[in-house]
Amino acid sequence: MAFYKEHDVIQLCIERLATIYGQSVRLINSRSVGGGCINHSVKVNTSVGDFFLKWNAECPPDLFLKEAAGLEEMQSVDNPYLMIPKVIWSREADELPGLLLLEYLQPAATISGFDERLGRGIARLHSKTASNYGFHHSNYCGTTIQDNTWTNSWPEFYAQRRIWNLVQQINSSRGLSSGELKVYERLVEKMPQLLFHPTIPSLIHGDLWSGNYMYTSNGPALIDPACYYADREMELGMMQLFGGFSPAVWKAYQEEYPLPEGWQKRIPLYQLYHILNHHLLFGGSYGRQALEIAKAFV
Numbered sequence: 001m002a003f004y005k006e007h008d009v010i011q012l013c014i015e016r017l018a019t020i021y022g023q024s025v026r027l028i029n030s031r032s033v034g035g036g037c038i039n040h041s042v043k044v045n046t047s048v049g050d051f052f053l054k055w056n057a058e059c060p061p062d063l064f065l066k067e068a069a070g071l072e073e074m075q076s077v078d079n080p081y082l083m084i085p086k087v088i089w090s091r092e093a094d095e096l097p098g099l100l101l102l103e104y105l106q107p108a109a110t111i112s113g114f115d116e117r118l119g120r121g122i123a124r125l126h127s128k129t130a131s132n133y134g135f136h137h138s139n140y141c142g143t144t145i146q147d148n149t150w151t152n153s154w155p156e157f158y159a160q161r162r163i164w165n166l167v168q169q170i171n172s173s174r175g176l177s178s179g180e181l182k183v184y185e186r187l188v189e190k191m192p193q194l195l196f197h198p199t200i201p202s203l204i205h206g207d208l209w210s211g212n213y214m215y216t217s218n219g220p221a222l223i224d225p226a227c228y229y230a231d232r233e234m235e236l237g238m239m240q241l242f243g244g245f246s247p248a249v250w251k252a253y254q255e256e257y258p259l260p261e262g263w264q265k266r267i268p269l270y271q272l273y274h275i276l277n278h279h280l281l282f283g284g285s286y287g288r289q290a291l292e293i294a295k296a297f298v
Helices: 006-021 063-075 114-126 154-173 178-194 233-241 247-256 263-282 286-297
Strands: 027-032 040-046 049-056 087-091 098-103 139-141 144-146 202-204 213-216 219-222 228-230
Touching: 006 027, 006 040, 006 049, 006 087, 006 098, 049 063, 063 087, 063 098, 063 139, 114 202, 114 219, 114 247, 144 154, 144 263, 154 178, 154 228, 154 263, 178 286, 233 263, 263 286
Parallel strands: none
Antiparallel strands: 027 040, 040 049, 049 098, 087 098, 139 144, 202 228, 213 219
């Protein structure tokens, strides 16, 4: 792929905006903003409004198409508590960089009551259900592809599409000992006994840590999704893994959509997926942490 400068990518967006709005669009200015460690992120000020642009010339080709689909799926929920940024344009990476152009959400000046709205909004998101577990297509958690093949059993989906899928990827890229593989094999076999509680396929954000929500002038917003339909407790595991959600968020969630008895005991098991994913992406001590969790459940 040819080397592209930020100005070139912004110009692509200006040309696209002219097509969308049916008029000449003028770039006023642009500036880089925080947007994670994977992609370039830019606020673009134009004569037809402000936009948020993410782009990457070295990402999986369909990364931004799948993110756009996740945003649109969350937008389909009637949710008065949350903002989901509107997708303006997404394009696949080919000879040109992949990109995602969104409406710009203005950060909030005050956040009174926003924790409660966030909790209720996440609960309302989880109220959207499907007939099976999975999603309309594969997508990404970070840059790790997620197999979202529709499955009617949640223990099977979590065991095969999430845990065993990652274990195989880690074994291929980093290597696992025969002892480690046996632990994960036993865990996968035991999953029906570990996840015997009643579940409903609920729409989840899929990668909900403190860096993937923000408080805007119009309320809390969710960004950077890795959506699929899952046991909603899967979301709560990620929310607890790195912190960043106040007691008011959890209280509001429980009031809006009470959790079943025993959910807290399953949190470490659900956190295992994200810890394994961090091990795949970053290495370090995540592998040891994941193995300790797996051993605790087998």
